[in-house]
Ligand SMILES: Nc1nc2c(ncn2[C@@H]2O[C@H](COP(=O)(O)OP(=O)(O)OP(=O)(O)O)[C@@H](O)[C@H]2O)c(=O)[nH]1
């Protein structure tokens with residue numbers, strides 16, 4: 342059975358560039374993430390190609406020589422899909438497809454594909470479908486879709502699966518329809534949120550795969566889907582949680598990623614409303630990831646795009662059990678100490694200063710420092726709660742830690 346499963350993976354090649362903004366190391370890290378995305382979508386990466394270019398070739402993105410190299414590899418190894426780390430213009434996509442004669446995806450279409458694969462509820466499916474059509478619209482003419490749709494697999498799930506619709510008008514009508522449908526659901530969801538009363542609302546936010554759902558499960562004893570793949574969670578889950586004697590609502594929602602397609606941010610507006618309307622954000626970070634600081638920046642950028650950058654926030658550094666750092670030998674005088682030599686205590690010091698004490702270091706998996714976490718969340722929620730229920734203060738006795 343296992344063997345069959347491995348056979349089902351599509352052969353994929355990745356292409357990235359090295360330029361002034363991203364040196365070789367950065368470019369490689371981005372390709373690591375792209376490989377994880379491909380794997381999540383059902384692809385096995387056979388090879389990576391990178392090229393040093395400052396301005397992409399307007400016709401083929403990478404240079405002609407490199408393209409020939411890729412084409413030879415694709416032909417020889419029967420590669421089904423080539424994924425570019427950067428967004429391709431419709432013209433580039435079309436030209437490259439002509440040369441390579443296989444499916445050409447970019448980061449955006451790969452992420453959209455994973456979302457399509459993962460969308461469970463009709464609401465999530467509608468949101469993804471809208472985002473996919475919006476991505477598709479400028480790319481309709483001459484796209485590989487009409488040749489390859491029937492084959493299925495990576496990049497093929499979603500709107501085109503059932504019908505080949507190459508007519509822009511049909512797509513535009515469909516977009517209008519989906520928007521209307523979403524509007525109706527949005528209204529229902531807004532009412533639902535309104536009906537929840539004045540309880541304090543706390544939202545877990547963070548980069549994808551950092552452990553938001555795991556943490557949600559640990560604190561609320563609920564059963565939210567958590568998995569070592571990207572975008573395990575698409576729909577928002579809201580649970581009532583009680584710490585000590587204090588009830589509040591906790592929501593777990595879609596994870597963020599570098600260069601999250603704008604089409605997705607827009608069509609997931611209502612899912613993100615949960616974050617927008619929260620009183621307190623728990624920004625979960627995977628401290629064991631080498632790029633965690635960049636992840637924090639990506640999340641902050643998306644938060645500011647949805648106007649939530651100024652909300653009270655606790656930084657939750659998760660996966661401390663998995664954190665590793667490099668050491669410098671006492672006789673090594675040449676190596677300069679940098680962040681990769683930081684211990685967890687060094688990071689604690691740094692972030693406690695930066696966040697004015699609003700930072701926690703935990704392992705949701707091993708349940709490390711969870712009592713400290715609960716205590717801090719309790720304090721923060723309580724601060725907000727007492728402003729809302731000023732006469733109820735006596736209802737909350739001294740906090741007794743349960744863990
Ligand atoms: N080592 C370690 N692994 C963890 C910890 N917390 C979560 N994980 C693992 O990290 C992976 C991702 O966890 P999820 O809870 O699905 O992450 P998420 O942030 O909800 O991810 P998305 O829904 O995809 O955005 C899973 O394999 C978890 O078991 C932790 O404290 N330590």
Ligand SMILES: [Mg+2]
Nearest residue numbers: 553554573574
């Ligand atoms: Mg999740």
